[in-house]
Amino acid sequence: MAPKAVTLIDVARAANVSRATAARALNGYGYVGGDAAERVLAAADRLGYRSNRVAQALRRGQLPLIGFMPGDIQNPFFARIAHDVDVDLRAFRHNLLIASSEEDPEQEVELLESLRSLNVRGFIVAPTSADNKEHLVRLVRDGTPLVLIDRALPQVACDSVTVDNEGGAREAVSYLIANGHRRIGLIQDDSRITTARGRLAGYIQALQSHGIEVDESLIIVSRSTVEYAIDATIRLFSRPSRPTAVFTVDSLMTQGALLGLRSMGLAVPHAVSLVGFDDFNLATFTDPQITVVAQPIAQIGPLAVKLLMQRINGSREPPHREQFPTRLVVRGSVSRPSRTPGR
Amino acid sequence: MAPKAVTLIDVARAANVSRATAARALNGYGYVGGDAAERVLAAADRLGYRSNRVAQALRRGQLPLIGFMPGDIQNPFFARIAHDVDVDLRAFRHNLLIASSEEDPEQEVELLESLRSLNVRGFIVAPTSADNKEHLVRLVRDGTPLVLIDRALPQVACDSVTVDNEGGAREAVSYLIANGHRRIGLIQDDSRITTARGRLAGYIQALQSHGIEVDESLIIVSRSTVEYAIDATIRLFSRPSRPTAVFTVDSLMTQGALLGLRSMGLAVPHAVSLVGFDDFNLATFTDPQITVVAQPIAQIGPLAVKLLMQRINGSREPPHREQFPTRLVVRGSVSRPSRTPGR
DNA sequence: ATGAAAGCGCTAACAC
DNA sequence: GTGTTAGCGCTTTCAT
Numbered sequence: 001m002a003p004k005a006v007t008l009i010d011v012a013r014a015a016n017v018s019r020a021t022a023a024r025a026l027n028g029y030g031y032v033g034g035d036a037a038e039r040v041l042a043a044a045d046r047l048g049y050r051s052n053r054v055a056q057a058l059r060r061g062q063l064p065l066i067g068f069m070p071g072d073i074q075n076p077f078f079a080r081i082a083h084d085v086d087v088d089l090r091a092f093r094h095n096l097l098i099a100s101s102e103e104d105p106e107q108e109v110e111l112l113e114s115l116r117s118l119n120v121r122g123f124i125v126a127p128t129s130a131d132n133k134e135h136l137v138r139l140v141r142d143g144t145p146l147v148l149i150d151r152a153l154p155q156v157a158c159d160s161v162t163v164d165n166e167g168g169a170r171e172a173v174s175y176l177i178a179n180g181h182r183r184i185g186l187i188q189d190d191s192r193i194t195t196a197r198g199r200l201a202g203y204i205q206a207l208q209s210h211g212i213e214v215d216e217s218l219i220i221v222s223r224s225t226v227e228y229a230i231d232a233t234i235r236l237f238s239r240p241s242r243p244t245a246v247f248t249v250d251s252l253m254t255q256g257a258l259l260g261l262r263s264m265g266l267a268v269p270h271a272v273s274l275v276g277f278d279d280f281n282l283a284t285f286t287d288p289q290i291t292v293v294a295q296p297i298a299q300i301g302p303l304a305v306k307l308l309m310q311r312i313n314g315s316r317e318p319p320h321r322e323q324f325p326t327r328l329v330v331r332g333s334v335s336r337p338s339r340t341p342g343r
Numbered sequence: 344m345a346p347k348a349v350t351l352i353d354v355a356r357a358a359n360v361s362r363a364t365a366a367r368a369l370n371g372y373g374y375v376g377g378d379a380a381e382r383v384l385a386a387a388d389r390l391g392y393r394s395n396r397v398a399q400a401l402r403r404g405q406l407p408l409i410g411f412m413p414g415d416i417q418n419p420f421f422a423r424i425a426h427d428v429d430v431d432l433r434a435f436r437h438n439l440l441i442a443s444s445e446e447d448p449e450q451e452v453e454l455l456e457s458l459r460s461l462n463v464r465g466f467i468v469a470p471t472s473a474d475n476k477e478h479l480v481r482l483v484r485d486g487t488p489l490v491l492i493d494r495a496l497p498q499v500a501c502d503s504v505t506v507d508n509e510g511g512a513r514e515a516v517s518y519l520i521a522n523g524h525r526r527i528g529l530i531q532d533d534s535r536i537t538t539a540r541g542r543l544a545g546y547i548q549a550l551q552s553h554g555i556e557v558d559e560s561l562i563i564v565s566r567s568t569v570e571y572a573i574d575a576t577i578r579l580f581s582r583p584s585r586p587t588a589v590f591t592v593d594s595l596m597t598q599g600a601l602l603g604l605r606s607m608g609l610a611v612p613h614a615v616s617l618v619g620f621d622d623f624n625l626a627t628f629t630d631p632q633i634t635v636v637a638q639p640i641a642q643i644g645p646l647a648v649k650l651l652m653q654r655i656n657g658s659r660e661p662p663h664r665e666q667f668p669t670r671l672v673v674r675g676s677v678s679r680p681s682r683t684p685g686r
Numbered sequence: 687a688t689g690a691a692a693g694c695g696c697t698a699a700c701a702c
Numbered sequence: 703g704t705g706t707t708a709g710c711g712c713t714t715t716c717a718t
Contacts, residue, residue: 021703029698030703032703054694056695074419076419079416082416095440096440117396119396255624350710352711364687367687374687394712
């Protein structure tokens with residue numbers, strides 16, 4: 001069935017040269033006679049020769065592949081980065097191997113091993129957990145280029161591209177407080193994820209610096225999908241004394257909160273004020289428009305690629321840990337609480 | 344720096360057996376003495392041996408990799424499918440190589456070649472163009488498993504998983520007509536994309552079967568991103584005699600239309616009715632909720648994987664061309680036109 | 687049950 | 703300028 005592929009030998013034979021010469025002509029290195037080169041190229045073309053990158057890789061020790069491991073490719077944040085990385089990598093003639101960890105630490109370890117054994121040249125990873133780092137440490141120790149995105153791990157000595165989660169959350173919650181809210185809910189994802197920790201820390205700081213006590217019953221954990229967040233929102237607002245405002249830690253959860261609140265008949269911002277981390281397409285379409293903490297998402301993928309390629313090309317610089325600032329984009333989803341919070 | 348990896352030879356030596364025996368023990372085939380096997384496994388574990396999949400691939404002729412080529416990974420439709428494919432492929436211990444064609448036919452050809460030379464075992468692709476099929480025909484001819492998703496190409500003899508674009512569009516537009524609209528705009532993507540053709544055909548059929556003439560000035564082409572669609576919408580509604588309703592061919596464009604209309608002060612559905620192809624998370628959050636043609640998206644990725652793996656496992660069945668029906672989900676974005684169309 | 691050895695397709699050091 | 707050749711790490715046939 002599958003006709004065996006044309007190999008370098010076939011080309012060499014057809015061009016009446018040795019494999020070495022054929023390879024030189026094809027890859028354009030070393031000395032090759034113009035005449036021979038032409039014959040080789042012609043033969044390759046005629047025969048439909050495609051180099052076998054696996055064989056090349058075995059010989060050279062590496063495959064021009066980059067592993068990208070987001071928490072969830074369906075999250076628009078990661079999809080955008082995947083896109084940007086894919087595009088930028090093309091300039092380096094590298095392909096992208098995407099394997100989502102599904103936010104499962106074990107799966108992250110397994111997939112990483114699996115990709116390592118493919119001799120990929122480097123990784124861009126959004127680590128699922130702050131506690132799960134041995135495999136990454138090992139990776140770095142073995143000299144494999146790695147850049148962490150979205151979530152940095154101080155204990156792993158590698159480049160990272162993140163955002164000021166703490167500051168962003170603090171700004172969002174402070175804004176809510178400045179608008180008179182004191183009972184502010186937090187819908188966040190699993191606290192082993194470092195961004196969740198940072199955003200939680202920002203939330204707590206904002207509260208405490210305004211003398212507001214942190215009420216655990218206002219904090220709820222959800223997986224980062226619209227469906228789970230709807231559910232979490234409903235649970236949060238079904239509790240005896242509900243918050244007057246809520247802060248969500250990513251765009252999928254913001255959308256879930258929106259949907260959840262609506263299903264309970266709670267209008268934004270009249271009944272409940274809302275601020276979300278991470279902007280999204282329809283944030284300005286909803287009525288009201290949603291106030292968000294925007295991240296400079298367009299810069300993340302490109303910088304990650306740049307740092308990674310520098311490592312691949314042998315850079316020995318100390319880790320570059322980029323942390324971009326966030327920006328509070330005030331729209332219309334926050335108003336003063338309509339009445340004093342119940343109890 | 345990078346300590347050279349532990350190879351099979353190291354393991355064999357440590358276990359005092361030959362490479363052959365070590366390989367047999369590690370891969371669990373052939374006859375291996377229980378004793379030897381144990382020593383090998385222990386040695387492998389102690390040394391931290393990881394098989395070199397590139398070498399295996401060179402030997403076996405294939406890499407357990409599947410190439411996935413969507414038009415745009417940022418489109419939630421493709422992101423969802425990528426996710427489902429990734430997950431299902433894991434059961435077969437295959438990894439996913441995602442390379443977005445960016446809806447560029449040339450790039451599609453190039454990337455496909457590039458992935459082919461990696462000896463990937465099969466492809467799942469959403470072809471960018473109905474006119475650009477030679478490379479796919481060649482792929483199939485060479486016996487490489489291929490399944491087309493979202494967009495089928497009758498001339499390419501391979502499995503495909505699509506949706507009834509024509510029927511879905513016809514139903515949407517008929518619904519608009521049933522609500523009294525006669526000047527119905529169409530915001531679609533490049534007509535070389537087969538889904539665009541199908542949806543356009545459905546649009547035209549619905550119009551004609553109700554005796555409405557097709558007005559080219561109501562059809563506008565946009566790239567499939569929110570930004571481009573906003574722009575297209577504004578252009579469409581800036582024309583002298585604007586439509587009273589509009590049909591958009593994917594969810595990103597639907598969102599763009601929503602944003603564009605709002606920016607022009609045109610309320611949905613009072614000033615303009617709207618139906619979009621492909622459902623999306625916030626379709627029920629917007630006010631009004633958006634009426635859409637829903638696709639059974641959860642079935643696409645899994646079926647594509649199933650078909651592909653069957654081919655990889657040698658199936659010689661004639662091409663399975665699945666075409667799922669769509670479903671019109673009536674929500675609130677359509678009303679009767681407020682006044683007779685101008686002109 | 688185990689080992690020896692051929693060879694997957696390619697690159698690059700070395701020889702001519 | 704071109705050819706020869708030794709592997710890269712692994713699987714697998716063929717002996718034993």
